[in-house]
Amino acid sequence: MPPLNLGNQPPKTPLNADQAWQTTADRAAETILFFDFDGTLAPVADDPTQVQAAPKVLAAIETLAPVVQRIAIVSARPVEFLREHFGGLTGVDLYGLYGLEHSHSGGETVTEPAALPWVPTMAELADLARAELPSGALVEYKRLSVALHWRTAPQLAATVEEWGRAQAERLGLRLQVGRMVLEIKPPVDRDKGMVIGELVQGAGGAWYFGDDVSDIKAFAALRARTADDPDFLGVCVAVANPETGAEVAEAADLTIDSPAALGDFLTQATHHLT
Numbered sequence: 001m002p003p004l005n006l007g008n009q010p011p012k013t014p015l016n017a018d019q020a021w022q023t024t025a026d027r028a029a030e031t032i033l034f035f036d037f038d039g040t041l042a043p044v045a046d047d048p049t050q051v052q053a054a055p056k057v058l059a060a061i062e063t064l065a066p067v068v069q070r071i072a073i074v075s076a077r078p079v080e081f082l083r084e085h086f087g088g089l090t091g092v093d094l095y096g097l098y099g100l101e102h103s104h105s106g107g108e109t110v111t112e113p114a115a116l117p118w119v120p121t122m123a124e125l126a127d128l129a130r131a132e133l134p135s136g137a138l139v140e141y142k143r144l145s146v147a148l149h150w151r152t153a154p155q156l157a158a159t160v161e162e163w164g165r166a167q168a169e170r171l172g173l174r175l176q177v178g179r180m181v182l183e184i185k186p187p188v189d190r191d192k193g194m195v196i197g198e199l200v201q202g203a204g205g206a207w208y209f210g211d212d213v214s215d216i217k218a219f220a221a222l223r224a225r226t227a228d229d230p231d232f233l234g235v236c237v238a239v240a241n242p243e244t245g246a247e248v249a250e251a252a253d254l255t256i257d258s259p260a261a262l263g264d265f266l267t268q269a270t271h272h273l274t
């Protein structure tokens with residue numbers, strides 16, 4: 001394998017992406033491509049219901065899916081939401097709600113059993129948030145989590161965070177911060193790092209593309225797999241943004257400018273891999 005100088009190994013040198021794709025091409029059938037959704041495959045929008053994958057992204061994923069071992073979308077969104085965007089693509093696995101739900105290649109949605117007793121608590125929490133938070137805050141109910149957004153009312157950040165933290169403490173729930181959002185989740189051990197750590201066990205390589213702090217756990221899972229097996233090729237790619245971009249880029253091997261630029265990058269990858 002060519003020396004790629006991956007990760008935060010000092011001295012950190014820029015990753016040669018063409019070289020990494022070429023190495024991937026030699027082991028494509030053993031390679032997994034993981035993608036976060038919001039801010040990575042889809043540009044951020046004020047209204048979370050109105051997002052769409054960036055141009056070229058879906059076509060590139062459709063081309064790559066039969067070539068690699070697996071493509072997986074690993075997101076904080078529910079699987080049913082992801083299905084609306086990727087359901088037409090065969091060979092794409094969906095991991096929703098940080099892995100509390102999954103669906104393999106168009107199959108039924110499977111929910112982590114330990115999370116199910118928390119559905120009523122989450123529904124009540126969403127109702128309470130709508131009743132108590134100022135109207136500028138956006139409450140997104142996702143069956144097994146509640147996301148509290150302040151993108152369109154940044155002046156409410158502290159109020160919303162304080163309210164969310166107090167409710168999580170009162171109800172014994174967990175928190176995940178994100179881009180102008182605080183997510184409240186059941187106390188179940190499941191995150192993007194755990195999902196990736198399990199899926200890469202039998203793989204020869206994996207790429208993970210993400211933009212938010214929850215994606216750093218996924219990067220760490222690839223680092224851990226590489227530490228166990230130096231022949232494993234793990235590539236961590238950040239997608240730039242003004243909120244979490246610096247922290248995520250610091251943990252990544254390379255940074256791509258935007259979801260639109262990722263569409264171009266993946267299209268380039270299809271030329272290496274097909």
Ligand SMILES: O=P(O)(O)OC[C@H]1O[C@H](O[C@H]2O[C@H](CO)[C@@H](O)[C@H](O)[C@H]2O)[C@H](O)[C@@H](O)[C@@H]1O
Pocket residue numbers: 036037038039043044045046047048049051074075076077140147149151178179180181183212214
């Ligand atoms: O794991 P992801 O797929 O990246 O999901 C993380 C959060 O994404 C969504 O919120 C973010 O995107 C919204 C739409 O562009 C934007 O309005 C918001 O400010 C961002 O935080 C989603 O709505 C959340 O539920 C996810 O937790």
